[in-house]
Amino acid sequence: MRLSDIAIGVSMAMLALLLSYLIVYGGLGPIATLNLRPLAVSFLNYTYNPWKIVYSAMSPEAVTAIVWDFRGLDTYFETSVLFIAIVGLIALFRGANVVQGVSSKGLSIIVKTSTKLVAPLILVAGASLAFHGHLSPGGGFQGGSFMTVAMTLLAIAFSIEFFQQKKLTLNRLLAIRCIGLLAIVVVSVYLLVKAVLLGGYAYIFQNMPRINSQYSMPSWFLDRPLAGILFFFNLSESIAVIGGLTLGVVLLLLREEELKAIIGGGEHE
């Protein structure tokens, strides 16, 4: 017993020493050379290239350009998978509803006060992560998940009846989710509809003008790159994710009194 404690302590100290040695001396690796690999060159050429807009996504953030421009359809199917999972959860909890005044009035006043202070900060940080997804690391899904953390904090500290009092019912959350998904669909076919109405060619998930299509989403907002479709996708994806994930959290937090009517069990007793 005594010996094992000493062994654990010594090994933890060795681990800390090893990690600090790695970080200080070369664990971060040598500085990269100026010679880029061909893959990096192609990404740099195709993500933000104001001189050849027909080959470019006009987004300074390469990952967002890949996720929503180069493989936009794939990302849409990923979003749909999450939506189908939420739909399964709703089908499982069909007819459930948050009942007022069951048991809890939330956690104590200390937790409520600090949640009041911190939840708006988390919401703002998540929103900036989502709306700046085309300029800095982040994106719609990440920002939406970030904001869901604030909603979960609110749901736990103030109890889920708080959402009901603020008119944020389960149906409204589902509606928010559907509005987000619908906005993604509308944005992805917007240029195609425009081309059908005005003549000419366009593609679904088209962002900047292409070789045989002059239609384009706006690429600049005042003096900042907007990256057209990427900004709108990030916006609607974050709305969809905050609606869907908050709905899932609220459903999983339902109390026994609310679930008795749905899960049943009455006929076996």
Next chain:
Amino acid sequence: MIDMVLASAGLTLIAIGVFCDFVAAIGLIRLPNFFTRLHAATVGAIGGAVVPMLGAALLAIGYEPLGETRFILAGVAFTTSIVTMILSQAGSHALARAAYRARAAPLQPITYDALAEKRGDSSE
């Protein structure tokens, strides 16, 4: 001169943080029950995370070669320390309250239980 002062103040705060972390580590092992160990963990969170982050902010402001970046670093460190200070006490309070009300942790080495008296509960 001023950067020297800032650097020594920052290093002092980080040294206080190391001391608090050390005390917290010992307390987590040696203290007798859940609530006192939670106290040790909070010493680690406030003294061992908030104070050294403030020290890191001072250190970053005082380090000239970083240029403009040092204000960003200092701001991020300052904000993180404030948010940690708000949240860690709330978290440990919620843990202690839940453990007390659910009777999940033994109260045993106890001298005075004000909550039991307040609720008219004399089981402990």
